[in-house]
Amino acid sequence: MSTFSAINTAMSGLQAQQAALEVTGQNVANVNTPGYHRQEAVLASRPPASSAAGTFTPFGALVGNGVEVTTIRRMQSQYVQQQMQSAQGQVGYWTTTQSNLQQIEATLSPGTGSDLSSMLDSFFTAWQGLASNPEQATLSDGVRAAGINLATALNSAAAQLDTASATIDDNLVSRVDRLNSLADQVADLNAQIAVAKSSGHTANDLQDQRATLMQEMGTLAGVSSLSSDEGSSIVNIGGRPLVQGTEAYHLKVAQGDGGAQIVWEDDGASAKIQSGEMGALLNVRDQVIPGYTAQLDGLASALATAVNTLHRQGMVGTGQQAGDFFTGTTAGSIQVSDAIRADASQIASSRVTGVPGDGGLATDIAALSRQALIGKLTLNQSAQYVVGQIGTAVKSAKTNQQANNAALQQYTTQEQAVSGVSLDEEMANLLVYQRAYDASAKVVSVADAMLQTLLEHMG
Amino acid sequence: MRIPDARMAYLVGDQLAQTSDRLAKLQIDVSSGVCIRRPSDDPEGAQRALELRSGLARVEQYQSTANDASSWLKTEDSALGSMQTLIRQVRDYALQGNNPLSTESRNALGAQIDAVKKSLMQVANTSDGTRYVFGGFQTLTPPLQQQAGSIQYTGDQGAMTVMLGDDMPMQLNTNGAALFNMGGAADASSSDLFATLDTLSQAVRSGDQTTITSSISDLDTHATRIATARGTTGIRLQQVNLALDRLAQSQDVMNESLTNTEGTDLTSAIVELKTQENVQQAVSYVASNLSRGGLLSWLR
Numbered sequence: 234m235s236t237f238s239a240i241n242t243a244m245s246g247l248q249a250q251q252a253a254l255e256v257t258g259q260n261v262a263n264v265n266t267p268g269y270h271r272q273e274a275v276l277a278s279r280p281p282a283s284s285a286a287g288t289f290t291p292f293g294a295l296v297g298n299g300v301e302v303t304t305i306r307r308m309q310s311q312y313v314q315q316q317m318q319s320a321q322g323q324v325g326y327w328t329t330t331q332s333n334l335q336q337i338e339a340t341l342s343p344g345t346g347s348d349l350s351s352m353l354d355s356f357f358t359a360w361q362g363l364a365s366n367p368e369q370a371t372l373s374d375g376v377r378a379a380g381i382n383l384a385t386a387l388n389s390a391a392a393q394l395d396t397a398s399a400t401i402d403d404n405l406v407s408r409v410d411r412l413n414s415l416a417d418q419v420a421d422l423n424a425q426i427a428v429a430k431s432s433g434h435t436a437n438d439l440q441d442q443r444a445t446l447m448q449e450m451g452t453l454a455g456v457s458s459l460s461s462d463e464g465s466s467i468v469n470i471g472g473r474p475l476v477q478g479t480e481a482y483h484l485k486v487a488q489g490d491g492g493a494q495i496v497w498e499d500d501g502a503s504a505k506i507q508s509g510e511m512g513a514l515l516n517v518r519d520q521v522i523p524g525y526t527a528q529l530d531g532l533a534s535a536l537a538t539a540v541n542t543l544h545r546q547g548m549v550g551t552g553q554q555a556g557d558f559f560t561g562t563t564a565g566s567i568q569v570s571d572a573i574r575a576d577a578s579q580i581a582s583s584r585v586t587g588v589p590g591d592g593g594l595a596t597d598i599a600a601l602s603r604q605a606l607i608g609k610l611t612l613n614q615s616a617q618y619v620v621g622q623i624g625t626a627v628k629s630a631k632t633n634q635q636a637n638n639a640a641l642q643q644y645t646t647q648e649q650a651v652s653g654v655s656l657d658e659e660m661a662n663l664l665v666y667q668r669a670y671d672a673s674a675k676v677v678s679v680a681d682a683m684l685q686t687l688l689e690h691m692g
Numbered sequence: 693m694r695i696p697d698a699r700m701a702y703l704v705g706d707q708l709a710q711t712s713d714r715l716a717k718l719q720i721d722v723s724s725g726v727c728i729r730r731p732s733d734d735p736e737g738a739q740r741a742l743e744l745r746s747g748l749a750r751v752e753q754y755q756s757t758a759n760d761a762s763s764w765l766k767t768e769d770s771a772l773g774s775m776q777t778l779i780r781q782v783r784d785y786a787l788q789g790n791n792p793l794s795t796e797s798r799n800a801l802g803a804q805i806d807a808v809k810k811s812l813m814q815v816a817n818t819s820d821g822t823r824y825v826f827g828g829f830q831t832l833t834p835p836l837q838q839q840a841g842s843i844q845y846t847g848d849q850g851a852m853t854v855m856l857g858d859d860m861p862m863q864l865n866t867n868g869a870a871l872f873n874m875g876g877a878a879d880a881s882s883s884d885l886f887a888t889l890d891t892l893s894q895a896v897r898s899g900d901q902t903t904i905t906s907s908i909s910d911l912d913t914h915a916t917r918i919a920t921a922r923g924t925t926g927i928r929l930q931q932v933n934l935a936l937d938r939l940a941q942s943q944d945v946m947n948e949s950l951t952n953t954e955g956t957d958l959t960s961a962i963v964e965l966k967t968q969e970n971v972q973q974a975v976s977y978v979a980s981n982l983s984r985g986g987l988l989s990w991l992r
Contacts, residue, residue, distance in 0.1 A: 265698050335732070342731050342738070350742045351749070358753035365757045365854050368823060368831055588829035590865075591850055602750075603858055613746050621739035624731025631732065642706070646699060653696025660987040 239680040245299030246673030268445035270652040307437040320641040322455025322508035327634035329513035340393040349616040352383040357602035364592035367582040380569045391565035401518040402493040420481035426464035455508025471505025529564035535606040547581020555581035718965040728954040767820040772922040789896035802897040809889040826868030835868045843886040845874035856935035
């Protein structure tokens with residue numbers, strides 16, 4: 234009878250509006266949940282049942298059978314999400330690069346008076362002082378002390394760069410572990426989502442979790458990913474899959490010549506990671522630090538060679554040929570020679586013996602500070618250039634980080650525009666669904682009254 | 693475009709954080725007076741500051757060298773002055789000796805000449821406190837010593853060079869051998885000052901006028917040599933003083949450059965600080981107004 238079907242139709246209205254209200258409640262409850270994607274109840278009208286069920290109107294037209302919630306849609310924008318992911322990789326890359334470069338900056342520019350340029354100045358001015366007063370033993374002590382300070386400064390800088398490299402190796406190990414764990418979790422979620430979808434349920438919350446994990450993977454290693462409509466996803470890194478459906482492939486750390494190398498666990502091939510935090514760590518360890526180490530070594534080598542060549546021409550004591558001033562030719566190994574450290578009178582200021590007032594050799598050694606010993610640069614200019622370089626590198630890392638972060642924020646705002654919860658909107662929806670519920674309830678009571686009338690007046 | 697609530701809160705919070713960040717940097721700039729604290733604050737400026745510091749260190753060293761040289765040259769100058777006075781005295785004695793005198797007077801004059809000779813030797817062995825100035829490179833031993841009955845020069849021919857600036861060498865010392873013609877260093881055909889004095893002393897005692905006259909002319913040659921040396925020393929002292937002036941000027945210029953490079957321009961920094969403070973207040977105001985309004989507060 235059409236009255237009962239009217240009640241059925243109204244009932245479906247009540248149920249649908251109630252479901253929609255529950256979805257609104259879910260959205261409101263999760264307004265501040267990070268990674269939550271707003272959900273929407275998709276209402277569709279139920280098509281008319283077959284005429285055998287007994288619904289007819291005078292003109293043979295069929296009336297629909299009410300409303301139903303066909304699905305609870307998760308609002309997302311795949312396109313913007315993918316742009317976000319690559320921006321995340323870049324932001325992770327530049328943030329990590331900036332912080333590591335800042336550490337190196339502190340190493341190479343320790344503070345006024347302690348940097349290499351000042352140490353070089355003190356060294357050569359000590360020689361100049363000795364040259365004008367070679368008879369004074371305290372001035373020889375001064376030269377020795379300045380030489381030791383300079384060598385120590387070079388040693389310390391080289392050692393700190395080595396330590397930075399070693400720390401990066403440690404960081405890489407912990408990040409690889411994290412990445413593997415994330416890959417496992419994503420593969421697991423893929424399996425759960427597939428099961429849910431195949432039995433016709435929605436898996437919105439699982440998908441939210443998966444999206445958050447994939448974002449973290451993007452920041453870590455700049456992965457690229459693809460999610461399919463059946464709910465599965467692929468996560469790629471350097472062209473090879475990290476997660477493929479329900480399979481997760483692991484990376485591992487292999488100790489090599491240049492420090493820890495990241496390879497695929499199953500075949501040991503090296504992983505191409507060029508973005509994200511891990512990409513940044515690899516770049517700093519393999520390109521940036523060796524670059525500065527090489528410059529410092531070049532400085533130490535030029536210094537030692539030039540000073541020694543001149544110093545060996547000198548005479549000390551009662552007619553002995555002077556030895557080397559510095560031993561070692563790298564920044565890490567350069568030292569004032571043992572003989573001189575034990576006895577400052579082994580420092581030669583003259584090429585001839587028995588002439589206490591002759592500081593000619595010392596003058597020549599002091600003049601080395603003005604000679605182009607490294608390409609076209611003097612030793613000081615080379616040390617100053619290193620400082621300028623690291624300053625520029627940090628500054629440009631900062632700029633890149635800010636630019637990429639600005640882009641990421643733009644994408645995030647766009648993505649949130651689609652998937653974020655707006656309380657105003659949800660409040661309006663509450664009103665709408667509540668009214669609709671009231672109206673459907675009214676339909677039920679009116680249909681009931683009509684039924685009542687029918688029963689009273691026909692029985 | 694919809695801006696959901698959580699996103700709005702994040703964006704405003706982010707703005708607040710950035711403003712605070714800028715404010716903090718400006719505050720440290722103003723309070724420390726230095727706006728380059730790390731190379732990345734201003735890479736070119738940091739490099740320039742290092743260059744300037746290096747230049748200042750070199751200037752300081754040259755100043756120290758110049759001051760030492762000045763003290764040395766003043767020692768030489770005063771010694772040479774004393775020598776000129778002593779030689780004039782001897783000349784007087786010699787002239788007196790040319791007159792007819794008694795034997796006692798002659799002997800007395802001769803003794804005085806001997807005394808002056810001793811004084812001259814002492815003056816020639818002047819040191820500037822730690823080093824003998826007239827001995828070339830042999831600065832640790834007195835250049836004139838009594839050996840086998842005569843005075844010998846035990847120094848060497850070393851010429852000391854001091855650097856008054858980059859590539860600005862100057863010869864410092866006056867050589868004792870050339871000064872007194874020891875061993876014929878200045879003029880092989882005549883004798884050294886002390887031999888001349890010995891000859892003069894003998895001649896005065898014996899009243900040998902010819903010898904006295906020729907000795908006086910030798911003495912004049914020695915005096916001229918010493919006067920010339922004193923003139924050279926005077927010129928060197930001038931050079932050193934000029935160098936010191938130049939170095940002081942360089943120092944001033946470089947210090948000013950250094951302040952301009954890495955020092956904070958207080959006026960503009962404070963203006964910017966005030967502006968940033970206003971911005972922060974404005975952003976805070978906006979943030980505080982976020983929580984009001986919205987449909988929720990209008991519904992029953």
